[in-house]
Amino acid sequence: MKNLFSTKQLRVILAVFAIAVFAANVSFAQELTKANIEAAINEAYEKFKNVSEGKNADYIPALAEVNSNIFGIALVTVDGQVYEKGDINDKVSIQSISKVFTMAMVIDDLGPQAIMDKVGVDATGQVFNSITAIEQYRGKEMNPCVNPGAIATTSLVKGSNYDEKWNNIMTAFDGFAGTKLEVNQPVYVSEAETNQRNQAIAHLLFAYERMYFDPVQSTDIYTKQCAINVNAKDLSMMASTLANGGVNPVTKKSIVSAETVEHVLPVMVTAGLYDDSGIWVYKTGLPGKSGVGGGIIAVAPGKCGIAVISPPLDAAGNSVKAQYVIQYLSEKLGLNMYSIQPKK
Numbered sequence: 181m182k183n184l185f186s187t188k189q190l191r192v193i194l195a196v197f198a199i200a201v202f203a204a205n206v207s208f209a210q211e212l213t214k215a216n217i218e219a220a221i222n223e224a225y226e227k228f229k230n231v232s233e234g235k236n237a238d239y240i241p242a243l244a245e246v247n248s249n250i251f252g253i254a255l256v257t258v259d260g261q262v263y264e265k266g267d268i269n270d271k272v273s274i275q276s277i278s279k280v281f282t283m284a285m286v287i288d289d290l291g292p293q294a295i296m297d298k299v300g301v302d303a304t305g306q307v308f309n310s311i312t313a314i315e316q317y318r319g320k321e322m323n324p325c326v327n328p329g330a331i332a333t334t335s336l337v338k339g340s341n342y343d344e345k346w347n348n349i350m351t352a353f354d355g356f357a358g359t360k361l362e363v364n365q366p367v368y369v370s371e372a373e374t375n376q377r378n379q380a381i382a383h384l385l386f387a388y389e390r391m392y393f394d395p396v397q398s399t400d401i402y403t404k405q406c407a408i409n410v411n412a413k414d415l416s417m418m419a420s421t422l423a424n425g426g427v428n429p430v431t432k433k434s435i436v437s438a439e440t441v442e443h444v445l446p447v448m449v450t451a452g453l454y455d456d457s458g459i460w461v462y463k464t465g466l467p468g469k470s471g472v473g474g475g476i477i478a479v480a481p482g483k484c485g486i487a488v489i490s491p492p493l494d495a496a497g498n499s500v501k502a503q504y505v506i507q508y509l510s511e512k513l514g515l516n517m518y519s520i521q522p523k524k
């Protein structure tokens with residue numbers, strides 16, 4: 181029987197087939213399929229579970245007492261699928277991650293211009309609780325992800341008294357998380373007893389007319405907001421609500437507008453991981469926010485929210501394991517916002 185194709189034709193056919201298989205695999209590796217997500221999370225968990233670098237925060241005494249071995253990973257896609265691994269029931273205080281969500285509330289309420297005018301949206305280039313930064317800019321050019329800007333942002337939350345503001349915060353946070361959250365009382369009490377520096381920050385801002393409610397009460401509401409207890413799933417749901425343009429992917433409730441999210445994510449990019457925000461974005465390509473309780477969230481816009489909890493922190497104040505895991509997941513699942521497929 182005569183050959184259907186010449187050797188040369190066969191080579192061309194094989195080459196085209198190989199390229200097609202390669203291309204399919206490349207795009208497959210970047211698809212958020214159930215199998216890919218589960219595999220990536222399992223790999224990350226195994227790869228990093230024995231990392232022993234870092235140390236719990238201890239400037240808030242109660243945080244030093246938290247079990248350093250807690251290691252929980254959660255990812256929620258914008259269509260509401262939930263993936264969890266590790267210590268998923270263990271809760272820690274949300275700490276600075278809360279700053280993102282009060283910022284979202286205030287932008288949603290007062291509009292994006294107001295937060296620029298009244299707080300600022302630039303990285304201060306100083307540590308998160310810097311008093312020098314306030315002095316340098318006379319209370320201006322803060323941002324809602326560092327303490328001065330965050331306390332000012334809390335002072336802007338809707339409500340004419342302490343209780344109204346606090347209730348609005350709890351309602352919004354419950355909405356972001358899609359569940360009823362609670363305050364970790366020991367952490368709240370411990371921080372309230374030792375937050376003289378934050379009180380000083382609030383009073384200094386007040387002197388510069390950059391506090392918009394009583395400084396003592398604003399600092400207390402801020403301290404309580406930082407003590408809200410969350411597990412990895414709660415945090416990833418909150419992150420996924422941002423990834424989904426402000427609509428909780430499971431309850432389907434709209435918590436903030438898509439326009440608000442558009443303004444929240446850039447602040448996370450520039451100031452979400454303290455002084456290491458640049459390194460974080462360089463490695464993950466994702467807006468993120470860390471807290472000294474040991475959590476980090478990352479938002480992959482239009483795709484998913486990720487959260488990892490592991491209390492030991494590095495020198496910059498960011499959870500060591502959480503950074504490793506999220507960087508790994510970003511690479512494995514093709515989440516980097518800046519990765520571009522060139523048009524040929």
Ligand code: GLU
Binds near residue numbers: 274378406471497
């Ligand atoms: N409540 C903490 C503080 O104000 C939050 C710090 C953080 O997580 O970065 O110091």
